[in-house]
Amino acid sequence: AYLNGDLDEKIYMEPPECLEEILMDMVDNEEGEIQEAAWTMLNDMREGKNYCRLRKSLYGLKQSGRQWYLKLDEKLKKLGLKPSKSDPCVYTLDKGTEDVVILTIYVDDLCLASKNLSKLNTLKAKLKEECKMKDMGRIHYCLGLEFKYEPEEGVMHISQRKYAQEILKRFKMESCKPLSTPLDVNVKFGEPENSQNSEESNLPYRNLIGSLMYLTMGSRVDITYAVNFLSQFNSKFSEVHWKAAKRVLRYLQGTLDYKLTYRKIQDTLIGYVDADWGNCNLDRRSYSGYVFTLAGAAVTWASKKQRTVALSSVEAEYLSMSEAVKEALYLRRLLEDMGFPSEGPTRLYNDNQGAQMLIANPVYHSRTKHIDIRNQFIKQSVDDNFVEIKYLKTDEMPADFLTKPLSREKMLFCSQMSGVG
Template sequence: MLDCNPISTLLDPNQKLTKSQCPTETADIEEMSQKPYMQAVGSLLFAAQLTRPDIAYAVNMLSRFGTNPGKSHWAAVKRVLRYVKGTIDKRLTYQKEHSEVEGYCDADHAGNLDTAQTTTGYVFLLQGGAVSWASKLQKRITLSTTESEFVAMVASSKEATWLKGLQREIFPSTPKLTILYCDNKGAENKANNNSYSDATKHVLIKLKYLHQRIKNKELKLVHVSSDEMIADALTKGLPKIKLEYFSKKFRLN
C-alpha cells in the first residue's frame, strides 16, 4: 500500500459491511486466508488506540470480521490504509494552559446489522486535545435510543471518574465536577430527574448510578447539538467534511 492513492474518507457511506459478506465456499476462504487481514487490522488498531481517534470506529468495526473476512472487508481495510496515507502527518496537539477534563458521549442505536447491538463512542479532552476515547459495542441489546444513550453515559462517566482522579492526583485543587456533553435530551432529563417509569432493572440501575453522580456534583450533563457531538466519529462512518471538522475538535492536526 506504499504506492496507493490517498483518500479523504474512511468508509464508503453507501456500503454496509456484514457477516453475510464472509466467504462460504472453500476456494474463497482459501483465497482470503492468504490476505494479511488481521496483520493490517492489528497495526491500525495500535494507531487507533494510541494516537488516531479518527480511525477508531472503522478499525474496531473491521476487527469483527477477522476470523473469516470477505473481499468487501479486505477492500474496506485497504480503504482505511489509503485514508491513513493521506493523513499520515496528523498528530494530537495540546495547549500549555491548564484546563479541565470534559467529555462527549454518543450511541448509534442498533447500528450493528448482524446483531442489532449499539456502538458506544466517547472522547475526553484535556489541555485542548483528546486524551481518552473508545468505540465499542454494547454487550446488551438495547430496546430504545434512550436506553442505549444511558449505557453510553454510564461507560463515559466511569472513564470520567478515572481521568478526574488522575488529574486530582497531579493537581489536588482540581474541582471534582466533570462536564459530559450529550445530544439526547430525553436521556439527559431522565438522568437528571431520576425518572424512568417503564425501565427494566438493569436500566434503573444505570439511571440511579448516573443520578447519584449528578447529585454528588461529580458529573454534569450538558446538551450539545448533534452537529457538535464529536463522539459521533466514534460510532459510525462520517462524510469528509464532518470527519475533518471533528478531527480538528480532537486537536488532531
C-alpha cells in the same frame, strides 16, 4: 529488565547445552568465589545433577514481569516517589507543589516530567545510582509515538507518522491514492461466512487490523471507529472486508501528518459521549463512543459495540454514558493522584434530550426500569458533583465519529474538535 527481579518461589530449570563449557572457562579464568561456585556446579553436573535453581527471574517466566515491577517499585519508593492509586505505573515526587515530578513506567521505559529541570536531573542521577540505565534526553520517540515540543509556543505534538508509514509499506500501499474518509458512509456487510477461497483465507487481514489498532491506541482518534468496526470480522472475512480495511490505509496516506496538539489552554477535563442506536445490521447492537479532552486535545477515547441490544435510543445513550462516566471518574482520580485535582464537576456532553430529561427527572417507568442500575450510577455521580451532564446538538458533537461512518466535512469537524489534524 526481567533479569533483575527476585524470586519468591523455588524454580528449577534444565541447564543449557553449552553450560559445561562456560563453567570450565570460568574455572580456568576466574578467581575467588566465582571460580569456586563454577567448580561446584561443574562437579554437580558431572555427578548427574542436571538441574539449576533460579536465583533471579528470567525471560519466559510468567512472574518475571511482576517481579521486575516489584523491584523497580521498591527502588522508586526508596527515592521518595509515590505510586498513583488509580494507575500503579504512574509515580509522583512532591505532589501538590509547583515542582512536582511525574514519572511513568512501561516495562523498563521510564518517562519523567517536571517544570523544575534541576530537580528532574537530580532524580535522574539518583535513579542511575539505583539502576543501570541510559538517559535518552528530552523525549522525541517512545513506544511508536513521536513527540515534538515547541517551548516558545507552549505546544506539544504527538503523532505516529513513522509507524503509519511502516504499515503502508508493509502492506504495499505506500503509493496508493488517498481518500478523505476511513469508511464509506453507507458501508454495510452481510452475515460473514468462512471463505472457501484459499486466496481470500490467506489475506493478512488480522495482521492489518492489529497494526491499525496500535495507531488508534496512540494518537489516531479519527480511525478508531473504522478499525473497531472492521475487527469484528477477524474470524470470518472475505475480499470485501479486505478492501474496506485497505480503504483505511488510503485514508492514512492522505492524513500522515495528523497529530494530537496540546496547548497551554483548557486546563479542565471535558468529555463528549455519543451512541448510534441499532446501527449494526448484523445483530442490531448499538455503538458507543466517547472522547475526553484536556489542554486542547484528546487524552482518552473509545469506540465499542455495546454488549446488549438497546430497546431505545435513550437506552443506547445510557449504556454509552455510563461507560463515559466511569472513565471520567478514573481520570479525575488520576489527575488528583498527580497533584491536579479537578475543580467542580467534569462536564460530559451528550446529544440525546431523552437521556438528559431522564437524568434530571428519573421517573420510574416500565420502559426504563431494566436500565435502572446504570441510571442510579449516573445520577449518583451527578449528585456527588463528580460529573455534570450537558446537552450538545448532534451537529456539534465531536464523539459522533466514534459511533458511525461520516462524511468528509463531519470527519474534519470531529477530528479538529478532538485536537487531531
